[in-house]
Amino acid sequence: MDECHDIKISRRDLLITGALSVTAANIPAIAAVQDTASASKNLPPITSAIHFHVNGKAQTLNLDLRTTLLDVLREHLHLTGTKKGCDHGQCGACTVIVDGRRINSCLTLAVMHEGAQVTTIEGLGNKDNLHPMQAAFIKHDGYQCGYCTPGQICSAVAVLEEIRHGQPSHVTADLTARSTISVVPAEEIRERMSGNICRCGAYSNIVDAITEVAGRSA
Ligand code: FES
Ligand code: FES
Structure with missing residues (x-):
């Protein structure tokens, strides 16, 4: 049997050996990071x-x-x-x-x-003195389980202020036009409220509630 055959190493063996040697070389560095992390756990x-x-x-x-x-x-x-x-x-x-x-x-x-x-x-309000947005959410059934509702209402209140102050959104057609709050389209409300997720899917009622507070019938 020839000698070359005895020391034949497959490409797979070579890759495994290489990976092991790189890992071994990195062990001191990893240990140092772990030491620092565990030391910092003890700091106040x-x-x-x-x-x-x-x-x-x-x-x-x-x-x-x-x-x-x-x-x-x-x-x-x-x-x-x-x-x-x-x-x-x-x-x-x-x-x-x-x-x-x-x-x-x-x-x-x-x-x-x-x-x-x-x-x-x-x-924003309490049960005896609801904020108009809270009252509108109740009127339009803008919730089911209610978990997302405080965030939805805070967001909706701020959205109408953004529109009042002329801040455009990604769907605002004319960036130079001053938005009129009472004619804010549903598309504009949906876009601005898109960061508030409702797993119950009460979206259309939420838009109705915001539309009404904006001054337009829902
Ligand atoms: S809890 Fe803050 S965005 Fe979800
Ligand atoms: S009302 Fe249930 S997640 Fe929005």
Whole structure:
């Protein structure tokens, strides 16, 4: 038998050997990263004081810098009207209004909002004094299970303000025209509300509710 035949290595063997040697070479680096990660687990959280207004009430909190605005609202201030759906900016259930603009509170750290005015569903109205948008959602059955509804309503209130201030959307035909709130088309509402997902599919009733508050019959 010839010698060459004894040491014959297949291409597959070569690739496996190569991969093993690369992995072995990286082990010290991986171990160092793991050591750093486990060491940091033992460090106390870095905290900071934040002052802001939530639903008109001044709040001062000492927070772990990593705390999202959503978790502050729900876990620290017990304003559980704001919902945690995906916690990844994909569903809109956590929408609140900060300094007049709607944001996903799961995607923003609370410490980024020093001095801000935060409005949640609890701050828009209450059962004895409903916000017109809350009343319209009830009138038009703009919900079923209701889980997405606080986010939908906060978003809808901010949407009408965006239109009043002439902010265009992706479906606004004339970017230079000043929008008139009372003639806002359903297509415009659907586009602007597209970040608020409703698993119950109450979309057409939600559009009716917003249309009515905008000043047009639904
Ligand atoms: S919970 Fe924030 S977008 Fe879904
Ligand atoms: S009403 Fe159920 S998810 Fe919207």
